[in-house]
Amino acid sequence: MEALQKQVTEQGQQIDALRRQAADQDARYRELQERLSSQEARSAAPARPVPMPAPGSKIAEERPVPGGAAADASDTSTRAVRVGVAPSEETQAPPVAQLFEEPSILTPQGHFVLEPSLQYGYSSNNRVALVGYTVIPAILIGLIDVREFKRNTFIGALTGRWGATNRTELELKLPYVARSDSTISREIFTGSANDNVFNTHGNGMGDIEAAIRYQIADGRDNNKPYVVGGLRFKARNGTDPFEVPVDCVTRCIGNTTGTGLPLELPTGSGFYSLQPSLTFLLPSDPAVFFGGLSYTYNFQRNDVSRTVLNGQKEFIGDIKVGDVWGLNFGMGLALNERSSFSLGMELYTVAPTKQNGQTVIGSVRTQLASLLLGYSYRYSAKSVLNVSVGAGLTRDTPDLQMTIRFPMSF
The missing domain is CATH 2.40.128.130 (Autotransporter beta-domain)
Structure with a gap:
């Protein structure tokens, strides 16, 4: 019983650590969303390419995004996210x-x-x-x-x-x-x-x-x-x-x-x-x-x-x-x-x-x-x-x- 009680306590501590990591990830996600919204607000005019490198090509950037709730806090993986694309109603x-x-x-x-x-x-x-x-x-x-x-x-x-x-x-x-x-x-x-x-x-x-x-x-x-x-x-x-x-x-x-x-x-x-x-x-x-x-x-x-x-x-x-x-x-x-x-x-x-x-x-x-x-x-x-x-x-x-x-x- 003492061994089981000790194991439950350790797992509870791990769950608390994961919750803190998830909260940090969520805060980072909100910050990135606010930065992206401010960039879109500043660029009211559509970013039309002149000239574009090839017909149909689009501009893309790389930015970090949060992982799942069980992801490790040291994980710095990134994925491609399309930003800075002109609004669809003003495409060029x-x-x-x-x-x-x-x-x-x-x-x-x-x-x-x-x-x-x-x-x-x-x-x-x-x-x-x-x-x-x-x-x-x-x-x-x-x-x-x-x-x-x-x-x-x-x-x-x-x-x-x-x-x-x-x-x-x-x-x-x-x-x-x-x-x-x-x-x-x-x-x-x-x-x-x-x-x-x-x-x-x-x-x-x-x-x-x-x-x-x-x-x-x-x-x-x-x-x-x-x-x-x-x-x-x-x-x-x-x-x-x-x-x-x-x-x-x-x-x-x-x-x-x-x-x-x-x-x-x-x-x-x-x-x-x-x-x-x-x-x-x-x-x-x-x-x-x-x-x-x-x-x-x-x-x-x-x-x-x-x-x-x-x-x-x-x-x-x-x-x-x-x-x-x-x-x-x-x-x-x-x-x-x-x-x-x-x-x-x-x-x-x-x-x-x-x-x-x-x-x-x-x-x-x-x-x-x-x-x-x-x-x-x-x-x-x-x-x-x-x-x-x-x-x-x-x-x-x-x-x-x-x-x-x-x-x-x-």
């Missing part, structure tokens, strides 16, 4: 290697992104004009005007983006354009057997653009995409196409003593435009599917006159450039924590140009299509290098287009 789409003008994700609230970029485009085309009439399909009485056209375009731009709210982003783009055209032809109506080269250049500020984007849907539910709506406005502060002199002696229409080509190249479009758009992005680990729709409305210009040789003016009238419908889609794939690869296609259909309410002779609906490849490399925690290459799929599309972007977050 994963970034992909940028192919199109619209970025895949928005800038976090209060952050600023400065993006210098350089774009190079090359176009070439051949034009054959038959000036005469045919006796039979194999015999032409008259002249054949053959021209080979080559164009090189460099566009350097500085773009700034600012996260106004959790779901709203503002953008301003300042481009600088440098162009050079070469036309190889034989002088028409002269009977010359030698090719002539007509070179022209132009450089200066391009059309300034301003845009606003708003995240409509966050895609937190399965099989539902992120949706971002955008509105872009383009000014016409660049050199106007109607201001540059044209190689004509009197009139370009019906003129046979000039080439009809501009002596200088414009750096702007000459028209104000407004472009609403929708961008979709659907993560499907390890890939991300994206696409977009856009419509560009070009405002009409009234009482337009263009400049011909020697500063003379030729009245044209009211000009309405055709509006543009745009469609693009693609897929991004994360290669590792720092790099990703994208493949996409974009298609634009341009309506004919109208002069004084009538369709310009020779102006038809034009289809522009390009196949694009992109690569993105995270240079540091706040900077990313983006390279994209596009190849034209139609005769009216530039043969080659290469763009380098280097966005930096502040």
Whole structure:
């Protein structure tokens, strides 16, 4: 009986020790909960990653948690607990290697992104004009005007983006354009057997653009995409196409003593435009599917006159450039924590140009299509290098287009 009584006493002491350990563990647990609650209260805005190491990845930390009631007081084991994750209602789409003008994700609230970029485009085309009439399909009485056209375009731009709210982003783009055209032809109506080269250049500020984007849907539910709506406005502060002199002696229409080509190249479009758009992005680990729709409305210009040789003016009238419908889609794939690869296609259909309410002779609906490849490399925690290459799929599309972007977050 004495031995049993002693054993019961010892077990009672052990139970008291375990109760004290459980109380200490519970106090530690409450302290950790209070610290976590204070951290969440201080971070009212969602912590949206820019950029994320890979599509679908999330931030996690390690913190100690209490063991069971019978755990030893010296136990310091830890388990992974997900903290600092943005609230589900403000989730942010994963970034992909940028192919199109619209970025895949928005800038976090209060952050600023400065993006210098350089774009190079090359176009070439051949034009054959038959000036005469045919006796039979194999015999032409008259002249054949053959021209080979080559164009090189460099566009350097500085773009700034600012996260106004959790779901709203503002953008301003300042481009600088440098162009050079070469036309190889034989002088028409002269009977010359030698090719002539007509070179022209132009450089200066391009059309300034301003845009606003708003995240409509966050895609937190399965099989539902992120949706971002955008509105872009383009000014016409660049050199106007109607201001540059044209190689004509009197009139370009019906003129046979000039080439009809501009002596200088414009750096702007000459028209104000407004472009609403929708961008979709659907993560499907390890890939991300994206696409977009856009419509560009070009405002009409009234009482337009263009400049011909020697500063003379030729009245044209009211000009309405055709509006543009745009469609693009693609897929991004994360290669590792720092790099990703994208493949996409974009298609634009341009309506004919109208002069004084009538369709310009020779102006038809034009289809522009390009196949694009992109690569993105995270240079540091706040900077990313983006390279994209596009190849034209139609005769009216530039043969080659290469763009380098280097966005930096502040």
